Amino acid sequence: MSIENIPFNGKLDSGVPAGPLEKKWDSYKANMKLVNPANKRKYSVIVVGTGLAGGAAAASLAELGYNVKSFCTHDSARRAHSIAAQGGINAAKSYPNDGDSVWRLFYDTIKGGDYRAREANVYRLAQNSTSIIDQCVAQGVPFAREYSGELANRSFGGAQVSRTFYARGQTGQQLLLGAYSALMKEVDKGKVTLYPYREMLDVVMVDGKARGIITRNLNTGEIERHAADAVVLATGGYGRVYFLSTNAMNSNVTAIWRAHKRGALFGNPCYVQIHPTCIPVSGNHQAKLTLMSESLRNDGRVWVPKKKEDCKKDPSLIPEEDRDYYLERKYPSFGNLAPRDISSRAAKEACDEGRGVGESGLAVYLDFRDAIKRDGEAAIRERYGNLFDMYHEITNENPYKTPMRIYPAVHYTMGGLWVDYSLQTTLPGLFAAGEANFSDHGANRLGASALMQGLSDGYFVLPFTVTNYLGTHATELLKKVDTQHPAFESAEKEVRAGIQKILEVGKKGSRTPTEIYRDLGKVVWEKIGMARSEKGLKEAIAEIKKLQNDFDTNLKLTGDDKLNKNLETAGRLADFLELAHLMAQDALDRKESCGGHFRIESQTSDGEAQRNDDEFAYVAAWEYKGRGKDSTVHKEPLVYENVKLSVRSYK
Amino acid sequence: MSASNSKTMNVRLKIWRQEGPSAPGAFEEYSLSGILVDMSFLEMLDTLNEKLIHEGKRPVEFESDCREGICGTCSLMVQGQAHGPVRGATTCQLYMRSFQEGELITIEPWRAKAFPILRDLVTDRRAFDRIQMAGGYTGAKTGPHADANAILIPKDIADRAMDAAACIGCGACVAACPNASASLFTSAKVTQFALLPQGHADRKRRVIRMVDQMDKEGFGSCSNLQECEAACPKKISIQNIAIMKQEYFKAAISADFRAGMGSADGGA
Numbered sequence: 001m002s003i004e005n006i007p008f009n010g011k012l013d014s015g016v017p018a019g020p021l022e023k024k025w026d027s028y029k030a031n032m033k034l035v036n037p038a039n040k041r042k043y044s045v046i047v048v049g050t051g052l053a054g055g056a057a058a059a060s061l062a063e064l065g066y067n068v069k070s071f072c073t074h075d076s077a078r079r080a081h082s083i084a085a086q087g088g089i090n091a092a093k094s095y096p097n098d099g100d101s102v103w104r105l106f107y108d109t110i111k112g113g114d115y116r117a118r119e120a121n122v123y124r125l126a127q128n129s130t131s132i133i134d135q136c137v138a139q140g141v142p143f144a145r146e147y148s149g150e151l152a153n154r155s156f157g158g159a160q161v162s163r164t165f166y167a168r169g170q171t172g173q174q175l176l177l178g179a180y181s182a183l184m185k186e187v188d189k190g191k192v193t194l195y196p197y198r199e200m201l202d203v204v205m206v207d208g209k210a211r212g213i214i215t216r217n218l219n220t221g222e223i224e225r226h227a228a229d230a231v232v233l234a235t236g237g238y239g240r241v242y243f244l245s246t247n248a249m250n251s252n253v254t255a256i257w258r259a260h261k262r263g264a265l266f267g268n269p270c271y272v273q274i275h276p277t278c279i280p281v282s283g284n285h286q287a288k289l290t291l292m293s294e295s296l297r298n299d300g301r302v303w304v305p306k307k308k309e310d311c312k313k314d315p316s317l318i319p320e321e322d323r324d325y326y327l328e329r330k331y332p333s334f335g336n337l338a339p340r341d342i343s344s345r346a347a348k349e350a351c352d353e354g355r356g357v358g359e360s361g362l363a364v365y366l367d368f369r370d371a372i373k374r375d376g377e378a379a380i381r382e383r384y385g386n387l388f389d390m391y392h393e394i395t396n397e398n399p400y401k402t403p404m405r406i407y408p409a410v411h412y413t414m415g416g417l418w419v420d421y422s423l424q425t426t427l428p429g430l431f432a433a434g435e436a437n438f439s440d441h442g443a444n445r446l447g448a449s450a451l452m453q454g455l456s457d458g459y460f461v462l463p464f465t466v467t468n469y470l471g472t473h474a475t476e477l478l479k480k481v482d483t484q485h486p487a488f489e490s491a492e493k494e495v496r497a498g499i500q501k502i503l504e505v506g507k508k509g510s511r512t513p514t515e516i517y518r519d520l521g522k523v524v525w526e527k528i529g530m531a532r533s534e535k536g537l538k539e540a541i542a543e544i545k546k547l548q549n550d551f552d553t554n555l556k557l558t559g560d561d562k563l564n565k566n567l568e569t570a571g572r573l574a575d576f577l578e579l580a581h582l583m584a585q586d587a588l589d590r591k592e593s594c595g596g597h598f599r600i601e602s603q604t605s606d607g608e609a610q611r612n613d614d615e616f617a618y619v620a621a622w623e624y625k626g627r628g629k630d631s632t633v634h635k636e637p638l639v640y641e642n643v644k645l646s647v648r649s650y651k
Numbered sequence: 652m653s654a655s656n657s658k659t660m661n662v663r664l665k666i667w668r669q670e671g672p673s674a675p676g677a678f679e680e681y682s683l684s685g686i687l688v689d690m691s692f693l694e695m696l697d698t699l700n701e702k703l704i705h706e707g708k709r710p711v712e713f714e715s716d717c718r719e720g721i722c723g724t725c726s727l728m729v730q731g732q733a734h735g736p737v738r739g740a741t742t743c744q745l746y747m748r749s750f751q752e753g754e755l756i757t758i759e760p761w762r763a764k765a766f767p768i769l770r771d772l773v774t775d776r777r778a779f780d781r782i783q784m785a786g787g788y789t790g791a792k793t794g795p796h797a798d799a800n801a802i803l804i805p806k807d808i809a810d811r812a813m814d815a816a817a818c819i820g821c822g823a824c825v826a827a828c829p830n831a832s833a834s835l836f837t838s839a840k841v842t843q844f845a846l847l848p849q850g851h852a853d854r855k856r857r858v859i860r861m862v863d864q865m866d867k868e869g870f871g872s873c874s875n876l877q878e879c880e881a882a883c884p885k886k887i888s889i890q891n892i893a894i895m896k897q898e899y900f901k902a903a904i905s906a907d908f909r910a911g912m913g914s915a916d917g918g919a
Contacts, residue, residue: 060793075714076780078820079722095800137799138791140849142813149803167813173721174816181788188784196777219769248716283687285694288718390719393737393744396689459793512704514697559709562671563770566700566710 006205006263006427008623012636015420016120021642022102025124028421029464033471040065042478043470046213046228047071048200048255051080052172052451053434054234055179056458057466062183062191064463066470069226070183071195073218073250078180081236081248082434082454085172086293086387088156088164089451091129096153100161102126107643109449112158112339113414113442114595114611115645116268118619118638120421121439125449128456133165135459139178143167156447157294158339158650164448169293169386175451179458198224199568200255201495203231203262203430204487209473210429211481212488214495221562223492223499225483230429230466233259234458237413237435239272241576241583242529243521245410246278246291252572253579256417256436264425265621265634267418267438269579270587273445273596274530275411276302276343279394280363284518289409290394292366293387294447297336299371299380300404302327302343304355304364311357315365315403326350334650341444341596341609342650344408348530349607351407358405367403408530412450414441414596415586418621418636422465423457426621429473431466433457438619443595499561502570506557511550513557513570520547520573524580532587533600540584548577548628582622582631589633592616613645659685660747663755664699666711672767672775678757692735692745693718693725696758712771718743720884723819726826727772728759733823733882741821741884761822763831765869776822778868779836785864786857787840789849808846815842817885827882830871835879837865838895839887845898855902862899 017027035043044067047058055077058070072080094100105126110117133151137143143165144152153162167174186192197218204212204225212227238253239245260266277292303325305311310318326346331338338346347364350356357363372380377400381388388399395405417425417432419439424431434454441449470477481487527540551574557566593602593609594616602610619636661684669676683702686695693715700710716724725742729735735745750756758772766774804812816839824835841858844850850857873892880889 056793063792074716074722074724075776076820078780078783079716079724081717081722083722084717084719093799131795133799134796135791135793137802138789138796138849140789140791140812140844140847142809142816142843142847143799144813145804145806145809147806149805149809150800167816170721170817173819174813177816181783182791182793184780184784185788185790187780194780196780219775248722249718250716282689285687285690285698287694287697290719389739390744393740393746394691396746396748463793512701514701556704558704558707563712563773565712566704 006208008263008265008426008634010634012418012621012634013420014118014636015422016118017421021119021123024120025127032464032468035467035471035474037065041067043067044069044228045230045232045466046226047232047234048213049080049234049236049436050077050180050183051082051234051236051434052176052179052454053436053458054232055080055176055183056455057232057234057433057462058192059179059182059186060459060463061466062186064467068186068192069195069228070192071198071200071215073197073199075196077183077194077196078177080176081251082176082451083173084248085451086169086291087295088154088166088171088448089132089175090156090163090446090448091133091165091452092126092163093130093133095151096162098161100163104161105129105163108159109440109446110442110643111648112446113444114609114648115442115613115617115640116594116638117440117442119640119642124461125440125453125456128460129452131460132452132455136175136178139182141167141174141178154295154298155337157297157337157343158446166295169295169384172451175455179455200235201258202491203259203427204491205262205427206481206485206487208428209476210427212483214488214491216495218568219563221560223496225488225492227481227483227488229477230431230469232431232433232462232466233417233436234433235436237416238579239410239413241520241580242410242524243518244281244286244289244525246275246289249288252575254572254575256432257575257579259417259425259427259430261624262427264427264430265418265623266415266582267619267621268415268586269583269622270528270590270597271414271443271595272410273340273412273414274344274408276340276347276408277366277406278409278411279391280358280360280405280407290390291409291411292391292404292406294340296366296384296387299383300336300366300368301325301370302336302364302366304350304357308354311355311361315357324355331650338650339444339446344530345598347408363405363407365403366406368399369403372400412445414438414443414445418619422468423461424465424469429469431462433462443597499571502555502567502574503557503561505553505555506570509554509556511554511556513555513566513573516547516551516555517569517573517576520544520577520580523547524583528580528583528587531598531600534588537584537588541581544577544580544584545628551577578627585630586620586622589620590616617645658688660688660752662686662695662750663753665755665757666772667759668711668771669768671770676768686747688748690747691718691743692729692747693743695747712773714773715743720744721819723821726761726774726821726823728761728826730757733761733826734884738881739884739886744884761826763825763870765831765833766822766825778870779820779822779833781868782833782837782861782864783840785860786853787861789844790853791849802848804847812843812846815839815846815887815891818887819885821884823882823884824879825870827878828871829876829878830874832873833865833868833870834873834892834895835883835887835889837861838891841895841898842891845894854898855905858895858898859902862895
């Protein structure tokens with residue numbers, strides 16, 4: 001490559017402050033460098049993405065006085081995929097007086113992540129959780145309330161307390177609109193400039209620091225240069241590598257992947273969350289899958305028939321004694337609220353045994369019969385009305401009358417850019433927040449924790465850590481870099497060449513981006529999905545290489561380089577193909593099962609995930625070595641000073 | 652991955668094609684066979700686009716993202732109705748089973764002066780952002796706030812605020828309104844904050860600035876035709892418009908507002 005790629009210096013420093021766990025964040029804040037108010041206006045910060053993390057960060061940094069440039073691919077900052085989160089947001093408020101605390105939220109998250117997350121980050125997340133609720137209420141987020149006027153709570157998987165706050169089944173929407181409104185307030189004040197319809201295609205490094213980005217205007221096709229003093233990537237996860245997922249159509253890995261190619265290490269790429277309750281795949285035409293919120297498992301009971309021959313029967317005709325409520329049976333203390341990875345695997349097992357239901361046999365029942373009998377249909381409608389309606393629209397079946405059919409689907413990616421305690425990647429001045437980073441969820445995320453992390457990063461971490469970065473490097477950063485700098489020149493040239501190449505190949509080939517993409521999705525789902533084996537992963541790498549070759553030589557594309565959704569898809573697919581290779585490599589390398597990563601070679605006698613803490617209690621941070629080449633792994637050991645690593649049991 | 656319902660149908664499509672904002676547009680007709688009745692409407696359009704690419708033609712540009720009715724990105728006039736013939740649903744929540752075998756389906760972009768067409772079925776709805784910018788927030792900054800339970804909000808008020816806050820900003824209300832008024836959109840935000848105590852401090856400034864911005868963007872006035880409510884995928888009530896008008900009137904005549912805030916024009 002012609003321009004600056006930052007070779008990794010070989011040292012992964014998490015930068016966690018010394019001292020007791022509960023004092024680390026205070027200690028960071030007490031020792032951080034500040035930027036005086038008059039100087040803040042001299043700095044500009046680029047924030048890419050306007051979901052919970054990006055929207056909250058952009059608004060909060062602007063409130064501090066920095067000049068913020070906010071980028072999103074949509075027409076409006078309000079449409080980021082955080083909006084689709086349904087069930088809720090966790091916080092250790094302990095309003096129900098049921099024994100919750102910051103410690104317990106921390107502990108549940110560490111355990112839920114199967115002891116593969118960094119203690120200090122998770123503790124800070126639990127500490128920030130209570131401020132998030134106060135912040136959102138101050139913004140006018142209409143959380144569900146009791147008749148007393150107080151906030152309502154419900155429970156979620158992996159917890160035995162009720163700590164989840166919600167706004168009907170649209171919690172993500174309401175939290176995002178809260179962050180969006182805060183952002184628009186700053187746009188009105190002139191502190192944030194919005195750049196909608198922009199896709200980030202490269203990070204520009206000048207003298208070893210992130211000083212800008214290259215974007216493409218998705219309407220006009222223009223390639224643009226934007227300079228700043230720090231860059232925040234809050235561009236979400238990469239679940240769309242599976243083609244079929246609950247992620248939005250335009251969710252993609254491109255921004256973080258391009259940063260990775262520039263030198264930012266990629267953490268734990270094989271940690272993917274497969275959500276247990278999604279509407280099953282119905283055919284090859286499908287472009288995406290729909291989630292049914294985990295909150296439904298508060299009242300719905302999961303079951304399959306005990307006998308294979310009952311699978312095609314009308315479920316209402318199957319008597320109680322012939323039903324296997326397998327989660328209640330296998331995990332009596334958590335029952336239907338077992339964590340996502342465990343519930344998903346249990347559903348897969350039931351279907352693999354031939355006891356799946358529905359046309360394809362790849363579904364289990366989520367049944368509300370008993371809850372409706374107990375609480376009445378009106379109460380269930382009040383709690384989940386919009387989800388039931390959504391299910392009805394898609395499947396043409398009425399879940400008040402007949403059980404829902406559900407199956408696991410890709411939902412969230414715990415992996416992402418490796419970041420230190422300050423959320424800085426291995427590229428100085430480049431930060432990653434929300435789902436785009438690898439940080440807080442270890443090998444499995446608990447329900448209602450993504451919203452918490454996105455807002456914690458955006459409202460309550462980055463405003464401090466970006467300030468610390470700017471303050472620390474003030475002398476250098478106050479010498480402004482402009483977009484005429486040769487680094488911008490060459491990055492733009494590379495971006496243009498990449499698009500041109502796709503357009504050129506696209507004139508000659510025969511397979512559309514969607515056709516190749518669908519094939520990639522199948523490989524990744526079957527071989528880097530719910531169960532992974534050495535053989536399957538090796539096959540996956542070979543198949544991915546073939547698809548890469550297909551993409552390079554046989555792509556079919558029409559239209560121009562202006563508004564062209566298929567051109568966008570093709571560009572993102574190029575990155576997904578490379579990412580898929582890395583995921584397989586990471587999954588091969590991690591010869592243990594943990595959380596969402598299940599290696600069939602590493603399981604207990606009763607089929608549970610078998611961790612290997614002696615060899616694998618580390619974060620795998622991967623260094624890019626070129627297209628089609630194997631990446632190099634660097635390891636950040638995970639040191640547990642406060643919790644004892646134990647077998648994660650929900651029995 | 653077998654289909655749950657393999658019943659298929661044939662459709663004819665009449666779709667608005669337009670190269671760019673200033674280019675003239677026209678309808679073009681297409682036919683598709685073997686469409687699964689369980690397909691979503693947008694998956695049917697995906698199928699059409701795959702076919703067009705294979706034929707060497709430029710695919711039809713349309714917007715969608717979450718495909719579960721919450722992001723507000725999809726925005727098609729289908730058979731003359733915003734988001735199509737099913738009430739309380741976005742375009743992405745429309746299924747082919749709502750159409751007849753062989754039906755000629757007309758698909759257009761939102762039509763409103765304030766929403767210029769960018770290409771084919773894609774319109775520029777940034778005018779909504781500018782209305783939001785004028786006052787759709789409480790002004791609370793990031794930082795420590797009173798404990799969330801220090802503000803008690805009666806359940807019925809919280810529920811009504813949530814009803815209004817459920818707006819997804821898709822613009823169907825504008826597209827359905829013969830006046831291309833954005834009153835339903837604007838009033839939903841105004842009402843959310845008028846109901847909640849958190850919105851009271853800047854209540855007057857908010858409604859004046861948002862309504863003024865709506866007018867500046869070139870949206871029409873509300874004449875109570877109720878088309879917006881019928882088209883709204885989230886069933887936002889036109890009662891919100893009545894509340895907005897009341898809020899606007901109260902703010903406009905209030906002496907303390909005029910003394911404190913100066914001109915009603917927020918200068919956005």
